[in-house]
Amino acid sequence: MIQVKVFDYEHEKDLEHGMNDFLKGLDDTKIVDIKYHIAAIPEDEEEQIYCFSGMVIYRK
Numbered sequence: 001m002i003q004v005k006v007f008d009y010e011h012e013k014d015l016e017h018g019m020n021d022f023l024k025g026l027d028d029t030k031i032v033d034i035k036y037h038i039a040a041i042p043e044d045e046e047e048q049i050y051c052f053s054g055m056v057i058y059r060k
Helices: 012-024
Strands: 002-009 031-042 048-059
Touching: 002 012, 012 048
Parallel strands: none
Antiparallel strands: 002 048, 031 048
């Protein structure tokens, strides 16, 4: 069965750590694909909110 695990963080390093922790428990042969996305949302004229997200598609 194919499943997904979605990650969403405000900081890129947090996403990296979260995904790496998940992948440690997953056999490499089970990984189908990994997706990565960044969104930048202007909060006001001086600040932006960043959203770093990733998705692991894997076989269970």
